[in-house]
Amino acid sequence: MNLAIFIVIIAALTLSAILLLSVKQTLQNRQSVNLTGSIHPIDVEAFRNLTNPAEDEYLRRCLTPAQFRRVRRERLLALVAYVHLVAENAGVLVAVGESALAGGDARLADPARALVNDALLLRRNATMAMARIYIALAWPNSGFAAARVADRYEQLSGTAMLLGRLQNPAVPVRLSAMR
Amino acid sequence: MLHSHSLLWHYLWLAPDILQVALAVLLYRRGFYKAYPVFFAYLIYEAIETFTLYAVDVLPWTTAESYWRIFWVTLIIGGLVKFAVIGELLRHLTYSRSALAKAGDLTFACAGVGLTLLAVLVAAYTTPHNPHWLVAGALLLLQATYVVQCGLILFVFLLAAYFRLSWDRATFGIALGFSIVFCQHLASRAVEVSFALPENGIVFDLLNMATYHVCVLIWCYYLLVPRKKPAISAQPLPENNLAVWNRELERLLQK
Structure with a gap:
């Protein structure tokens, strides 16, 4: 295929992607009323x-190498699912925080800004953690630390609690499921 | 005059930039240049560039070679200014979100380097049809510039979408206008550099100018028409148990 025609197709696809993202963003802003309902308990x-x-x-000591690799892969796949949910929740909280900032209530400005920053940091860390998990899936014997994601998530939950209390003191906030 | 042009040509060449100058004056009065100095400088520069090229084109004593030499200079300066505008848009998105500022700048720089390499590769594999190096080189450089600019503006939109950042109206309007121009001009220039077009590609020139006209109108809308104030509504909170969460956090911290 001629390179020029290929470039034309790529340019058209790029513009389509940008317009789709713009429309999606506009629709999301209009549907920002019930965002917290879409948070997944973790x-x-x-x-x-x-x-x-x-x-x-412990698993490495108790299992054969082949068994350990299989079990570790399963644990890593489960971890990907958790981290993905964490990233989704962080995205929702960014939107909640941005919505609170747009509302213009000066009382909420600082906690909303803190929530947005914590959520962005968490989403960023979750993205990096997912990349490392996929690398670990290719090399199951390697070690990595996704524990920072858990720490950040707890910190983010605290910030969300504060914002929630300021918005509506009567209703408590929780972002994780408890057994 | 290098070539005689139709009335439509003259209109599409001048009208967007006259509109742009009017837009710049109105924005100056509103103090807009303080928040978007680079974009404001772009509005002024682009108008000067267009009027200069127009004058060179219509004046009877200018040659095609002088036109293309001036075009080369404006191409380089204009390209750099547009890159600076994209950087300004990214800063507006990430400035107030400290968690993203550093990472955003780093990934933007990496994307820029990657796209530049891609543009060089694309240019290397492009065979220009025009034998004159001034024309062929300018079109190749335009194609390469638009490859990078398209990629960078797409990066900005993807970053905002992935992190669910809300755009402010002005930033979004500027980005949207540039997106349409960059993508359409990339497609157009890719065809112009590779194919011998009938009537010197006048259709593509009119298309490019018309697209830019639309872009300026988009900027006028987003920068001059005020946003409708959204109704302030309280966010409903999830039905959950704060006391249990606090207890679990304390247990985790004691481990």
Whole structure:
């Protein structure tokens, strides 16, 4: 295929992607009323268990290398699912914080800004953690630390709690499911 | 005059930049240049560039070679200014979000380097049809510049979408206008550099100018028409148990 025709197709696809993203963003802003309803509860304990290096070490001692690689891959796949949910929740909280900032209430400005920054940091870390998990899936014997994601998530939950209390003191906030 | 032009040509060549000058004056009165100094400088520069090229084109004593030499200079300066505008748009998105500022700048720089290498590769594989190096080189450079600019503006939109950042109206309007111009001009220049077009590609020239006209109108809308104030509504909170969460956090911290 001629390179020029290929470039034309790429340019058309790029513009289509940009316009789609713009429309999606506009629709999301209009539907920002019930964002917190789309937060997925996450079991922090189960998440910490999956990232605990002591657990990995115990499994490495108890299982054969082939069994360990299989079990580790399964744990890593479960971890990907958790981290993906964490990233999704962080994205929702960014939108909640941005919405609170746009509302113009001076009382909410600082906690909303803190929530947005914490959520952005968490989403960024979750993205990096997912990249490292996929690398670890290719090399199951390598170690990595996704524990920072758990720590950031807890910190983010605290900030969300504060914003939630300022917006509506009567209703408590929780971002994780408890057994 | 290098070539005689139709009335439509003259209109499409001058009208967007006359509109742009009017836009710049109105924005100056509103103090807009303080928040977007680079974009404001671009508005002024682009108008000067267009009027200069127009004058060179219509004046009877100018040659095609002098036109293309001046075109080369404006191409380089204009390209650099547009890159600076894209950087300004990114800064407006990430400035107030400290968590993203550094990472955003780093990934933007990496994207820029990658796109530049891609543009060089594309240019290396492009066979220009025009034998004159002034013309062929200018079109190749335009194609390469638009490859990078398209990629960078797409990067900005992807960054905003992935992190669910909300755009302010002015930043979004400027970015949207540039997106349309960059993508359309990339497609157009890719065809112009590779194919011998009938009537010296007048259709593509008119298309380029018309697209830029639309872009300026988009900027006028987003920069001059005030945003409708959204109704302030309280966000409903999830039905959850704060006390249990605090207890679990304390337990985790004691481990």
